[in-house]
Amino acid sequence: MSLKHSTLEMGERERQTLVPGEEASAERFERARHSGHGGTLPEPDATGGAVSGRVLASIPAAVTRMSGSFEAYTWQLLDDADAGPISEDDWYAQETAVAMLARLQETVGPQVVERVGRFLPALLDWPHDVRTFTEALATVDDWYRTVHRDHAAVVAPSTGSASVELRLATPYPTAFEDGLVRGLVLEFVTDGTSVWTTSTTDSEGVTTYRFKLRTAID
Numbered sequence: 001m002s003l004k005h006s007t008l009e010m011g012e013r014e015r016q017t018l019v020p021g022e023e024a025s026a027e028r029f030e031r032a033r034h035s036g037h038g039g040t041l042p043e044p045d046a047t048g049g050a051v052s053g054r055v056l057a058s059i060p061a062a063v064t065r066m067s068g069s070f071e072a073y074t075w076q077l078l079d080d081a082d083a084g085p086i087s088e089d090d091w092y093a094q095e096t097a098v099a100m101l102a103r104l105q106e107t108v109g110p111q112v113v114e115r116v117g118r119f120l121p122a123l124l125d126w127p128h129d130v131r132t133f134t135e136a137l138a139t140v141d142d143w144y145r146t147v148h149r150d151h152a153a154v155v156a157p158s159t160g161s162a163s164v165e166l167r168l169a170t171p172y173p174t175a176f177e178d179g180l181v182r183g184l185v186l187e188f189v190t191d192g193t194s195v196w197t198t199s200t201t202d203s204e205g206v207t208t209y210r211f212k213l214r215t216a217i218d
Contacts, residue, residue, distance in 0.1 A: 049094030049150030049171065053086045054124060056097060062119035063104075063112060077103055094150055098171050110175035117172070117179025121187040133188040133195070133213065137164055140184065153206070162213050169206045181209050189213075 060074040077100050078086065086092075105113045121136070127146050128139045136143075137156040144154045152170040166184075168177050178199075185195050196212040 049148065049152075050091040051094045051097045051149075052147035053088045053090045053092060055120075055147050056086050056092060056100075057088055058120060058123045059097070059100060059116055061123055062116040065119055066112065066115040073108075074100075074104070091149065094148070094171065101173055101176055105173055105175060110173070113173055113175040114179035114182075117176040117181075118183040118186070120180060121183040130188065132190065133185065133193075133211075134164055136184050136188040137166055140166065164211045164213065166209045166211075167206060168209070169204070174201070174207070177207060185211075 056078065060078070063074045078096075101113050101116065104116070121143075124143070124147060126136075126139065126143050128135075128142065130136050130139055140156060141154045144152070150171070153167065154170070155167040157165055157167065166181065168180075170177060181197065181199075185197065189195055192215055194214045196214075197209060199207055199209045201207045
């Protein structure tokens, strides 16, 4: 999948790209130690986690795609968080991203947070050549790890051709995770394929998303 470039502007802010230049690969990011398969998924916790500046920069970009009227407000939230100038090559406390999404949900509504999650698969580059939905699920943990250093669990235990599953245990709001899943479907499901999605959340806050894929010839 080719890189998708977007720009961010606000007042006198310098224009910046959302993704690394062609000479920089997502593979260069350090991979966090995590338990990704089997057993009990860890409880979501942002304490001590780190997030790439690319994620922080993508939040205003996603809000702008939904409604440009909220862009300045979203940048103001970053300024209020004392994140300083955002560089896509730097890492920031994950609490900043979590607190920012919580504030957006509180003041603007969960639909905005959902849209932020929905646009991330299109705004952030992938570390592999992903072309189909099942390929996206098979590599979604690698994709998450290129921009996070945390103990979240992003697990796709089965990647069959017709019935697939994804389990998420991240420190982000439910609306964000729901949007992320919808974004994966919108970005990678090919023409002629329909997807039915159901989800359940257990007492530990782990959400399991189940997908049924059907093509026009099924």
